[in-house]
Amino acid sequence: MxxxxxxxxxxxxxxxxxxxxxxxxxxxxxxxxxxxxxxxxxxxxxxxxxxxxxxxxxxxxxxxxxxxxxxxxxxxxxxxxxxxxxxxxxxxxxxxxxxxxxxxxxxxxxxxxxxxxxxxxxxxxxxxxxxxxxxxxxxMGTEMIVVNENWSMPQCIEEMRNQAEEEEMDEIYYVYVVDDDERLKGVLPLQRLITNPSVSKIKHVMKKDPIVVHDNDSIEEVVQTIEKYDLVALPVVDSIGRLIGRITIDDVMDEVREQHERDYQLASGISQDVETSDNVFTQTAARLPWLLIGMIGGLGNSVILGGFESSFAMNPKMALFIPLIGGTGGNVGIQSSAIVVQGLANNTLKKEHIVRQIVKESLVSLTNASIISLVVFMYNFFTLGDKAITASVSLSLFAVVMFASIFGTVVPMTLERMKIDPALATGPFITITNDIIGMMIYMYISSVLMS
CATH class of the missing domain: 1.25.60.10 (MgtE N-terminal domain-like)
Structure with missing residues (x-):
C-alpha cells in the first residue's frame, strides 16, 4: 500500500x-x-x-x-x-x-x-x-475444480492438480462432485480429501445435497443464500441440475456494494446511478426529476394552506405548528418504510406476513402517536393558553403519525409486489406525500375545532 x-x-x-x-x-x-x-x-x-x-x-x-x-x-x-x-x-x-x-x-x-x-x-x-x-x-464464473463421483482418491488428486494448472486458479474454494451426466452430486471438502487418502470412490466421502442456486435466480437470491449459509462460494446449476459455474464471495460483495449505492441514491431522490466524477449534465439529469416533484408538492401545500387563509387570519398561531406537523409525518414515514425495505432486502420480512407487519406497525405507531401528541398537548396547554389550538395540534399530530406510519409500511410492500425497487419508498416520495396529507389533516381538524 x-x-x-x-x-x-x-x-x-x-x-x-x-x-x-x-x-x-x-x-x-x-x-x-x-x-x-x-x-x-x-x-x-x-x-x-x-x-x-x-x-x-x-x-x-x-x-x-x-x-x-x-x-x-x-x-x-x-x-x-x-x-x-x-x-x-x-x-x-x-x-x-x-x-x-x-x-x-x-x-x-x-x-x-x-x-x-x-x-x-x-x-x-x-x-x-x-x-x-x-x-x-x-x-458466475466457470473456473472451478470438478471431479467425478466414481473416481478413486488418487485419480481425484491427479485431476485436481491438472485442472488447477489449466485454469490457472489462485484460490480453490470447493471441489465439486458430479455424476457421468455432469449433474452436481456433492462437495468434497479438502479436509476429507486429506484424511481419507485410500477411499475407493469419491462418492463415499463427499458431502451430499450441496446448497445451490439456479442460473436464472436473481442476484438478490444469490446474496441471501450466501449470507444465510455463510458460504465463500456457491455452485450454479441449470434447470436439470448440471453444474455450469460458481459464484464467489468477492463477486457477491461487489454486487451488494453497488446495490446499496443504488438504494442510497434512490432514497436520496437521485433517479439513476451517478458518481462524483460524472459530468454536470449527467448529475443534473439524475437529480432534477425528484426536485421538480418536490417543488410540485410544495406548490400543492401552498394551495392547501391558501384555502384556509381565513382560519390563519382568525388565529395566526396555527401557522407556528406547520413545520412540526410536516416534519414529524415525514420522519415517521421514512422510519417505517426503512424498516420494511430492510426486511424485504434481507428476506426477514416475508411477503405472506404483510398483514402481520401492518398490525405490528399500527401498534408501534399508536404508542408513538400517543406519547408525541401528549407531550405536545402538555407543552401547548401551559404555554399557549389556547384550548382550540392545543387540541387541534395534538389530535392532528396523532392522526398524522398514525397515517404516516401505516403509509410508510404499505407503500414499499406494494412497490415490491409491482416489481419496483422498494427503496423508492424511503426517499422523497414518502416525505412529499406525508407532507401534503399531513397538512390536509391538520387544516381539516383545526377548521372543525375552530368552528
Whole structure:
C-alpha cells in the first residue's frame, strides 16, 4: 500500500517525461493493482495511458478491473480489440471477462472475441454473455475444480492438480462432485480429501445435497443464500441440475456494494446511478426529476394552506405548528418504510406476513402517536393558553403519525409486489406525500375545532 502524495505524483511525472521505462516498470512491479488504479486517477490521461502500457499482462488486466467505470470506459476506447483480447481478457477469470466485454459496444465485442486464441475460453464467454447480468448466470464464473463421483482418491488428486494448472486458479474454494451426466452430486471438502487418502470412490466421502442456486435466480437470491449459509462460494446449476459455474464471495460483495449505492441514491431522490466524477449534465439529469416533484408538492401545500387563509387570519398561531406537523409525518414515514425495505432486502420480512407487519406497525405507531401528541398537548396547554389550538395540534399530530406510519409500511410492500425497487419508498416520495396529507389533516381538524 502506498500513500499517493503530490511529491510521489511529481516523481512519476518526471520519470514519464524522461521516458525512464526501466525505473517506471520497477516501481509499478512493486505496486498492488488497486494502487496503480489510484495513480491512474491522479495522473493526466496521456501519462496514465503511458504507464498502463508498461504493465505486464496480468497486472494490466487487474488494474483495468480496479478502475472506476468511467475511467475504464475511457481507457477501453483507446485500446485496440486485439490488445483487449490477448493482454486483458486472456488474464481475467471468466466472470470478470464477461463484465468487461459487456461494457463494449457490439462491434467491438465481436472483434475482441475473434482475437481470443483459446476457443474454449471464447465459447465460455459467449455462453455467459447470454445471461441477464442481474441473474446468477450473469454473475458466475466457470473456473472451478470438478471431479467425478466414481473416481478413486488418487485419480481425484491427479485431476485436481491438472485442472488447477489449466485454469490457472489462485484460490480453490470447493471441489465439486458430479455424476457421468455432469449433474452436481456433492462437495468434497479438502479436509476429507486429506484424511481419507485410500477411499475407493469419491462418492463415499463427499458431502451430499450441496446448497445451490439456479442460473436464472436473481442476484438478490444469490446474496441471501450466501449470507444465510455463510458460504465463500456457491455452485450454479441449470434447470436439470448440471453444474455450469460458481459464484464467489468477492463477486457477491461487489454486487451488494453497488446495490446499496443504488438504494442510497434512490432514497436520496437521485433517479439513476451517478458518481462524483460524472459530468454536470449527467448529475443534473439524475437529480432534477425528484426536485421538480418536490417543488410540485410544495406548490400543492401552498394551495392547501391558501384555502384556509381565513382560519390563519382568525388565529395566526396555527401557522407556528406547520413545520412540526410536516416534519414529524415525514420522519415517521421514512422510519417505517426503512424498516420494511430492510426486511424485504434481507428476506426477514416475508411477503405472506404483510398483514402481520401492518398490525405490528399500527401498534408501534399508536404508542408513538400517543406519547408525541401528549407531550405536545402538555407543552401547548401551559404555554399557549389556547384550548382550540392545543387540541387541534395534538389530535392532528396523532392522526398524522398514525397515517404516516401505516403509509410508510404499505407503500414499499406494494412497490415490491409491482416489481419496483422498494427503496423508492424511503426517499422523497414518502416525505412529499406525508407532507401534503399531513397538512390536509391538520387544516381539516383545526377548521372543525375552530368552528
Amino acid at each position: 502506498i500513500e499517493v502524495t503530490k511529491e510521489y505524483i511529481e516523481q512519476l511525472e518526471e520519470l514519464i517525461k524522461e521516458k525512464n521505462d526501466l525505473q517506471l516498470k520497477a516501481i509499478l512491479q512493486e505496486l498492488h493493482p488497486a494502487d496503480v488504479a489510484e495513480l491512474y486517477q491522479e495522473l493526466k490521461l496521456k501519462d496514465s495511458g503511458y504507464i498502463y502500457l508498461l504493465l505486464d499482462d496480468e497486472k494490466a488486466a487487474d488494474v483495468l478491473m480496479e478502475l472506476d467505470e468511467e475511467d475504464r470506459h475511457k481507457l477501453l476506447k483507446e485500446l485496440p480489440p486485439e490488445f483487449i483480447a490477448k493482454r486483458v481478457v486472456d488474464n481475467l477469470e471468466s466472470d470478470d471477462a464477461v463484465d468487461l466485454i459487456r461494457e463494449l459496444d457490439e462491434d467491438t465485442q465481436e472483434e475482441v472475441l475473434s482475437h481470443i486464441e483459446d476457443v474454449e475460453q471464447a465459447g465460455d464467454i459467449v455462453d455467459l454473455l447470454k445471461y441477464d447480468e442481474d441473474t446468477a448466470g450473469g454473475l
